[in-house]
Amino acid sequence: MAGEPNGATRCAVIVGPYQSGKTSLFEALLAACGTIPRKGSVKDGSTVGDTAPEARARNASTELAVGYGEYLGDSWTFIDTPGSIEFAPEARSACMIADLAIVVVEPEAGKAMAAGPMLKFLDDHDVPHVVLINKMDTDNERVRDVLASLQGFSTRPLVLRQVPIREGEEVTGYVDLVSERAYRYRNGEPSALIELPGDVAEREAEARTQLLETLADYDDGLLEQLLEEIDPDKKQVYAHLTETMQADLLVPVVLGAGERDNGVQRLLKLIRHEGPSHTATVARRGIAVEGEPLAQVFRTVHAPHMGKLSYVRMWRGTVKDGDVLNGAKVSGVYRILGGKLDKAASAAEGQVVAFGRMDPIQTGDVLTPSGGVPEAGLAWPAPPQPVYALAAHVPDRNDEVKVSGALTKLCEEDPSLLVKQDAELGELVLWGQGDTHLKVVVERLRNRFKLNVETGRPAVAYRETIRRSTDQHARHKKQSGGHGQYADIKVKVEALPRGSGFQFEERIVGGSVPKQYIPAVEEGCREYTKRGPLGFPVVDFKVTLHDGGFHSVDSSDMAFKIAARLALSEALPKCDPVLLEPIHEVTISVPSDATSRVHGILSSRRGQILGFDAKDGWPGWDAVTAYLPEAEIHDLILELRAQSQGLATFEWRFDHLSELTGRLADQVVQHREEADAR
Structure with a gap:
């Protein structure tokens, strides 16, 4: 098990398309750091992450997982994220608090393209990143074709750091383009240094020249050396690579197979030596080095038996158990390893930890003892607009209040989930990022909250209107002993242009309908508009009350309201009603x-x-x-x-x-x- 961190912990987030092998890489990184004694398997459900039953059922991540470890004396936090585009907001949240991102893609151009939107997000938010072409042990396409498919999405040049060594159709190792050393993969072990194969030399020289020419775009001294055909010193090349990656000017591309540990050590060395430090990230986000403790929430979890947990990145200072941030007491500080939480006395800068039971705190919040948010660079991206909806129904009416509370918690955990109670249609509607996203929400209701929810296609908010006008006379007369009911009205019903809604006007002359009853006529008309002759709310028409009659004893507000509804129920079917969508x-x-x-x-x-x-x-x-x-x-x-x-x-x-x-x-x-x- 990795020891306690020394100094500021660095944070790398693992992103990439579905089935690119991110979780296997996450396991390999934790094993290489000594955090876990051996790697788990996605297939048999023994990984550190993907502990939720929804993820295990799919053999795919449905929420992010956090792990930590040490490598060559440096402390690291690694965050594995879901690959499905439907859970992309979860991955983007992790990117916002990371020092760098590892973008994992498969060695097929068509599949690698699915990483395009994430590359664009990283570029837009200036997050340094490295691309790992994973699964190089499988049948694969030419690396240059994969790079070409990705370059169209990236505003930063993608620079190949390694070329594969192939024996027949199998990739058995790689050549490092800076050190010009060749390595053979060994499953479960670091790669072995070998002689540079002769049939790779030409490809290696061409790829190295392209690497140096790209670096020369950012350094005039290196450009002069290349123009004078001087081979630059390898230490100088490493320094250029470090400077340009940390400044997010280019994206190094490496090869590997995380499930077999191929290339994992090389990846760790690259991000350790060339990736940005926590201090560099603080500067990139515009955070002052000095000041009160500062943390930011990037995930909210309502955990069984533990209550609400706020996952945070410590940007500055130290926070202890019991401290008060933004007016909320920190009730527990926890280090996170997948689904396991270990209590700690405090959290130091750079660390990713969970704070317990800070109920008012939301994802994206910036936490300080004073409650102030002086840093403008910590703005949080808004969740994407939902694109898929399901109507939800609770068979047991006794569970309706429980479902409402459970969905409130799930919306706190997942800001890309939207819940609407449609009073007109009488539906509870779940809005999300796709079919799988909402299926997972329903499964969470069942698995975590023991609630059964049925879903179906949401109703469409149809309307209806009229296409011609008419005059209508309606009389409501009822006598049943004592005071009766009497109201008499004459109205004109007219079609209006689209978007006009409902309008009411009175043109009573001579008091044929006393003024005190006119509001009741309008109210009766408005009540009828909720359901017209086709069965839907009626819009874009006008009712004009122009004549009528009353009884000094039997007339009342209720009588005139009933007369108004009667008038419209008889008039609108004669006005050529039409459905509106x-x-x-x-x-x-x-x-x-x-x-x-x-x-x-x-x-x-x-x-x-x-x-x-x-x-x-x-x-x-x-x-x-x-x-x-x-x-x-x-x-x-x-x-x-x-x-x-x-x-x-x-x-x-x-x-x-x-x-x-x-x-x-x-x-x-x-x-x-x-x-x-x-």
Whole structure:
């Protein structure tokens, strides 16, 4: 087991696409640091991370995992993150508090491209990073093809640090392009130094020249040496690599196979010698070196038997158990190793720890004893807009309050989860980043909170309106002994332009309807608008009260309200009612080679394409804008991802209501009638 840290702990986050081998690399790093005696296996569920039943059931990460260790005297925290794009917000949160990121990709250009959005995020937030082309022990494509597929997403040049040594179709080792030494992989052990194979020399020389030429773009002295054909000193090259990586000017690319420990030691040495220190990260985030203790929350967990835990990175100073930060008492400081928490007396700068039971604190919060937040550079990225929804139903009504409390906790843990109670439709709607994301939410309700929740497709907020006008006379008269009920009104019902809503006007002359009853007429009309002749709320029409009658004894507010509802129930079916469906403006972000397929998807979903253009700041990407009915958006993200190697996403906003007629309208009305009959 690694000992207590000496000095500021450095932090590396492991990111990359689904199934790229991040968790196996996480295990290999912890084993290399001596934190665990041997690596666990994803297949048999024995890893340090992925302890949640939702992750074990999928053999895939559904939440981040934290581990720590020491390597060559330096203390490290490693954070493994989910690879699915549906859990990307969790990975991005970890990147915000890390000193550097290790981007893990598979040795296939098509699959490696899935790391593109994460590379863009790291560039946008100036997080230094290294790319590991993992699984080099499997059949793979040429490294240069993988690099080319990634370079289109990265604004920083990707520089190859190693070239593979192949024996037939198998990769057996690598050549380091700086030291020009060759190594043979040994499973479970550090690589062995070997003679440089002759058939690799030419490729090594070409790749080394490309590396030096890229470095020369940032150093005039090195450029002069290359122009004079002087081979630069290796120590000088290492110094250039360190300087440019720490400044996030370029991205080194290394090779390996984490599951077999191939290249793991080399990766550790690279991030130790060339990666930024905690002090450098503090400077990058604009945090003053001196000042009161400062920590930032990057994850919130509601743990069984322990309550709320706030995972933090200590930017500055020391925090002890019992200290007060932002007005909340720290009730326990814990070091984190996967699902295991070890109590500690304090947390020092650089460390990643969990603070216990700080109930008011949220993810992204900056914590200080004074409660002040002087550093502007610690802003937290907003969660992405949700793109997939499910209506949730609790079979047991006694569980409704429990579900509400459980979902509140899950939303605290996962800011990309949104819960809405739709009073009009009578639905509880879960909004998230995709089908798997919401399935995991439902499984967490079952596994952690023992709550059974059924889900289905959310209802669409249809409306209806009228297309012609009419005059209507309605009289409500009832006599049952004592005071009766009497109200008589004449109204004009008119269609209004789209977006006008409901309007009421009175033009009573001569007191045919006393003024005290006119508000009751308007109230009765408004109550009727909640459900029109087609079964949906009615919009965009006007009611004008222009005549009527009353009884000095039997008239009342209630009588006139009933008369108003009666008038509209008789008038609106004669006004050519028509169904309205909500139309959203969607903007789809997609790699350019999939733009034509997106057009086809939109056309098949009754979309109206408004145009497309290059996506600002995203080379090789397009932004396609279209009008799309709400009824067609439900599973849009699933089809978009299927047709874009999982890369496409979209943003949306309500734009207008549009008439829906014909077979689709008939089906909607019939479905509403059937639902009412049940």
